[in-house]
Every structure is written in structure tokens, then in C-alpha cells.
Amino acid sequence: MQLNTQHLLKAVLIGLFTLFFANLHLTGDIAKYINPKYDFMSKLAVGIFFILFMIQLPRIFQGKRTHHVCSVHCSHSHDHGHGHWNFAKIIGFAIVAFPLITGFTIPPATLDxxxxxxxxxxxxxxxxxxxxxxxxxxxxxxxxxxxxxxxxxxxxxxxxxxxxxxxxxxxxxxxxxxxxxxxxxxxxxxxxxxxxxxxxxxxxxxxxxxxxxxxxxxxxxxxxxxxxxxxxxxxxxxxxxxxxxxxxxxxxxxxxxxxxxxxxxxxxxxxxxxxxxxxxxxxxxxxxxxxxxxxxxxxxxxxxxxxx
Amino acid sequence: MQSKLKISTQFLVVFMLGISISIMFMVPIFSSSDVFTLPKSFNQFNTIFLSILIEAIPFVLIGVLIAGFIQIFITEDHIRAFIPKNKILAVFMGCFVGSLFPACECGIVPIVRRLIEKGVPLYAGIGFLLTGPLINPIVILSTYMAFGNDLEMALYRMGVGFVAAVAIALVVSFLYKSNQLKRMNKNQNAFLKEGKRQLIGTRVSEMFKHSIDEFFDMSKYLILGAFVAALLQTYVSMQFLFLFGDGLIHSTIVMMALAYFLSLCSEADAFIGASFKNIFPSTSILAFLVYGPMIDLKNTIMLLSVFKAKFVFVLFMLITSIVFTFVYLTSFL
Structure with a gap:
């Protein structure tokens, strides 16, 4: 069993997105960002993120060699996480992590x-x-x-x-x-x-x-x-x-x-x-x-x- | 050397994980102390930035799920049977399907990419891209209500939007022979053969895996777009737009610039458009309503991740000039 760090990171980020959206609803902070009429859409997002998280979990231990079925045929306009780390990927993950970091650390402000x-x-x-x-x-x-x-x-x-x-x-x-x-x-x-x-x-x-x-x-x-x-x-x-x-x-x-x-x-x-x-x-x-x-x-x- | 690099990147990943976990534990500490004081304007920026994301991400999720579905379940044969051979018919087809398809301008980008990869001609895909966010029941209803239950503006928005989308897609069909994607699938046929052998359960889980990878691919650009749009709202006064003087042409350009830089969701922009009805003629507001859903700042950045930069630039110029011309013509009606 080999740890795939890119898939691990994706799983963590999806997990954090799930928590972030769920947390907005639990704390009621959602009303500080959007009209609560969109409650439904962001609740749906919690559900979808959770499903994606469950799907993503087993991929963490999917080695670089043991490809999933798809990899034979879909050559890629997107990244399936088999490649090595490079600078562009690190930047990409950093960008996705950025709103999570500010979202969890900085409380929502009221427009002034x-x-x-x-x-x-x-x-x-x-x-x-x-x-x-x-x-x-x-x-x-x-x-x-x-x-x-x-x-x-x-x-x-x-x-x-x-x-x-x-x-x-x-x-x-x-x-x-x-x-x-x-x-x-x-x-x-x-x-x-x-x-x-x-x-x-x-x-x-x-x-x-x-x-x-x-x-x-x-x-x-x-x-x-x-x-x-x-x-x-x-x-x-x-x-x-x-x-x-x-x-x-x-x-x-x-x-x-x-x-x-x-x-x-x-x-x-x-x-x-x-x-x-x-x-x-x-x-x-x-x-x-x-x-x-x-x-x-x-x-x-x-x-x-x-x-x- | 190679292995050293590998170790250091692995270290970096663990480091980032560590940071994100420690953030989770430090939230209460940060929010209850004054140690962590940022400029007030940064908090304002952050709120606007996150609100755009919170609004857009659910739609992007639906978009990547549909894209994943197309990737796994729709074959090139399906598409070949569906899209007319005739260019002009195909353009109309693209625009028409887009009109029926409720999407927003960020959710539709991954769908269009997947469709074009599957063999949908570029011009039909562009037609779909342009009408998808612009013409759908939610947008029409919100436009109707925003303009005081007046159907006229909603009808103009649909009509002018559809005609402009057809015109843009037609010009694209004459200018470009290839699909203009940055990267292209080479092994589609291999997929077709294998795809049929897979069990339904495997295929559904493949669909979700594709959606996950697509989400990470798309959300980077959405986040960058939201970042820039929020920076503009926080630090740049919109008053500068009003310095260009009066006149229909000026105010139309102002409203189009506003539509581009505000990067509003097409479901909400009617109310913003309506708030300008005391200041600007209805023609300029129509330009705002038609142009914004077709192209805006965050959607341009997303398009740049899918299409060649040169093509995105040409498309941007086409949308801008054609929408401007068509909207301007309505002022003579």
C-alpha cells in the first residue's frame, strides 16, 4: 500500500470544504455572506462534498502504479493525481486552500x-x-x-x-x-x-x-x-x-x-x-x-x- | 537529486496538512484575541470574496457532476447522432439547448469543455456556453420581477441575447476549424470500447472521481476570479465609471464594463441592473443584462484554463462587439 499524497491532500481539502459549508449553517454565519434564500443550494453543496469525500478516501491509498480503470483511456485534460509533484500543482493546491484558511480564521465582517x-x-x-x-x-x-x-x-x-x-x-x-x-x-x-x-x-x-x-x-x-x-x-x-x-x-x-x-x-x-x-x-x-x-x-x- | 526533490515535496505536503489542521484548532484562539489584527478593509475584502465563492461553488459542483456524467456515460456516437452536420443548424442547436439548460456562467465551463472533447463542434459548444447562463427560467423570472413585473425587459434580454449568441457562434464557426482546447483527448476511442464493458457501479464511481478532479481543476480559476472581483469591489470606487460622460454609447460601455468587473451571477444581476434605471437609459441596462452572463471577469479566467488564450481573447472581442452592436440597434426600435 502506497500513500498518494496528492489524493490525500484532495481528500483533506474536500473534507474541509464539507466542514466549512456545514459550519456556516450550524453557526448561522451563512446570513453574513448570502441571502438565506440560497440555503438550499449551499446545503446541497454540503451533501455533494460529503459524497465526493467518501469517494476520494480510498484513492489516498491508490499507488501510482495501480491505476484506476479509467486511466487507460481518458488521457487528460485534467489531473488524476498520478503525476509527480511540481510547482504548478503546489500553487494550484495553495489557491484552493486559500479561501478555506481565510474562511476558518477570519470571521465574516459586516459591509461598511x-x-x-x-x-x-x-x-x-x-x-x-x-x-x-x-x-x-x-x-x-x-x-x-x-x-x-x-x-x-x-x-x-x-x-x-x-x-x-x-x-x-x-x-x-x-x-x-x-x-x-x-x-x-x-x-x-x-x-x-x-x-x-x-x-x-x-x-x-x-x-x-x-x-x-x-x-x-x-x-x-x-x-x-x-x-x-x-x-x-x-x-x-x-x-x-x-x-x-x-x-x-x-x-x-x-x-x-x-x-x-x-x-x-x-x-x-x-x-x-x-x-x-x-x-x-x-x-x-x-x-x-x-x-x-x-x-x-x-x-x-x-x-x-x-x-x- | 530526483529522490531528494520527491522527499522535499512530500515534506511540503505534510507541512501544509499540519498547517490546515492547526488552523482548525487555533480558530477559537484567533477570534477571541487581538493578536491577529488585519486591516479592516481586508475583512471586508474577505467577506465579499468568500460570499462569491459560497454562492458559486454549489453551481460549480453541479457543473462538474454533469461534466463527469458526460465523460463516463455519453459517447461520441451519441453526440454525432444528436448534432446536425450543417454548421448553421448546429449553431442553432447549441444555442437552443443552452436556452433550455439552467446553468450559471461558472458551472457551464466544465460542461462545455467535456462536450467539446467528446466531439461537439466548437461553434455549437460556444452557442451553448453563451445561452446557458443567459436564458433560463430563473434568470427570466428574476428579470421580470426586478423591473417591476414588466415583461418587456425580460423579453428583450432573451431575444437580443439569443440573436447575439447565434451571431457570435456563427462567426466562430467561420473563423475556427479546430476545437481550440488547450489539451485534447487522444484516446477517446479506447474509452468507448472499454466503457461499455464496465459495470454500472464502477462507472458511477468513475464519474465521481472525474468530478473530483474536475472540481480541483476548475475551482482554482473560480477562486482567482472571485479574488480579483472582490479586490475591485473593496478597493476601487465604481464612481470612476461615471467619469466618461453622458450619451448612450458612453453609458452602454459603462454598463458593460460594470457587468464584466462585478462578475455577478446571472440569477442576481437583474436587480443590480434595475437599480441603475434612474441613471441610465434602458438600452444600456439591456447591455449589462446580456453581456454579463456571456462573459465576465471570473468566467474569462475559467475559460483561459480550458481554451487557448488567443481564442479566449478573440471570443471576448466578438462577444463585446456583437453584444454592443445588437443592443445599440435596439435603441432604434
């Missing part, structure tokens, strides 16, 4: 304002954008409205809101939340409904002017803000952290300049229509605020409705 600055917030996009494009957006809105009437689709559940997600709300719950948006004394931007309320308010800032709003987010300052202004932001994640986009409200209050980037705040304030670079947008005139710890669910995910 440095990433937001690279992506550019809503405000900077507005200021570099052209206003004529509003007609395009309006036409989209009209389309979706007429579609709603025609097919009797609940516009709030589907408009701007993608497929499946673990952010489940029944249709009834969602309707109720929508009613709160219209009637309640305070608009409470909780994580589960954030994106829905956010898009409603941004579509029509005038309609919500004067209403009280309560939300939490991280401090993000960019560009030429007045001293009393900052954007209270969240990252909106569709699929994985790499596709995050920044959403948030421009807020105004005394002492905004004292606050550090990335500190988390919970604020209450009154909505007003503001103007940024000639573009109308909602502004929150803050009446009270608190510094809070980063919440367990820092990211906003799309909403999924349960249709009975």
Missing part, C-alpha cells in the same frame, strides 16, 4: 461605509444621473399599475420585490403592514418590511411628508453634505454580499457631524421633501436618536410573500 463609498450611494447616483430618465421610471410604474389592475396582483408584494426569500410574510400580514404605512402614527422601518416601505416612500416623497418615521441604520457620509446631514444606510442584498447595494435616507439633525462613519443609530424623525442637486427626495428631520449596537440582521433582504 468604505464599500458603500465605492458602490456610490443613492444620492451620488442621483446627482450624476439625468432627470429625463424619470419618464422611463414613470412608464415602468404605469405598466406595473395597469398590470396590477388587470391581473389583480398585489402590487406591494411583487413590485420591486424579487422571488423567494426567507423573509416570509403572508399576504395578509403584508397587507396589514401596508395599511400601517398609510395609517399608523409611526412608520416603523423594521427589517422585514424595510425595502417595501423604502420604495413606496421614495417613489412619492410628497405623500409621506409630515409623517413620523422610525428606523435604524449605519452612518454614511459622502460628498458635500451640510454639517447636520448624514445618510442612515443599510445594505440591500439580493443574492450574496457581492451584489449589495446601498439604500438609505438622508437625515438632518444637530450633532450629525459628531458621529463616526459606520456607527449604528436608531432614529425617530419627521419625513419631509428635500432637494439634493435639483432632485426631490425624502429627508428625515430627526427628533431623537440613539447610538445602538450593530443589529443581528444588518442586511435587508427582499421580501417573499406566502400565497395561500
Amino acid at each position: 461605509s468604505s464599500i458603500a463609498a465605492n458602490k456610490g450611494s443613492i444620492l451620488s447616483q442621483i446627482s450624476s444621473g439625468q432627470k429625463e430618465e424619470k419618464s422611463f421610471e414613470e412608464s415602468l410604474m404605469e405598466n406595473s399599475e395597469s398590470l396590477t389592475e388587470k391581473e389583480n396582483i398585489d402590487i406591494y408584494s411583487s413590485d420591486h420585490i424579487p422571488l423567494v426569500n426567507n423573509n416570509y410574510l403572508t399576504e395578509g400580514e403584508l397587507k396589514e403592514k401596508e395599511r400601517w404605512l398609510q395609517d399608523s402614527e409611526i412608520i416603523d422601518m423594521s427589517e422585514d418590511i424595510f425595502i417595501s416601505y423604502y420604495s413606496r416612500i421614495n417613489e412619492n416623497p410628497e405623500a409621506f411628508a409630515g409623517r413620523t418615521i422610525k428606523l435604524s441604520g449605519f452612518v454614511f457620509k459622502e460628498g458635500e453634505f451640510a454639517v447636520n446631514q448624514l445618510v442612515l444606510s443599510r445594505f440591500f442584498i439580493t443574492h450574496c454580499v457581492a451584489d449589495a447595494s446601498v439604500i438609505g435616507f438622508l437625515t438632518e439633525f444637530e450633532g450629525a457631524d459628531q458621529l463616526q462613519q459606520d456607527s449604528w443609530l436608531e432614529i425617530e424623525g419627521v419625513l419631509a421633501v428635500g432637494n439634493y442637486d435639483g432632485y426631490e427626495l425624502p429627508i428625515v428631520k430627526v427628533t431623537s436618536w440613539d447610538v445602538i449596537n450593530e443589529p443581528n440582521e444588518p442586511y435587508i433582504f427582499p421580501i417573499q410573500t406566502l400565497v395561500q
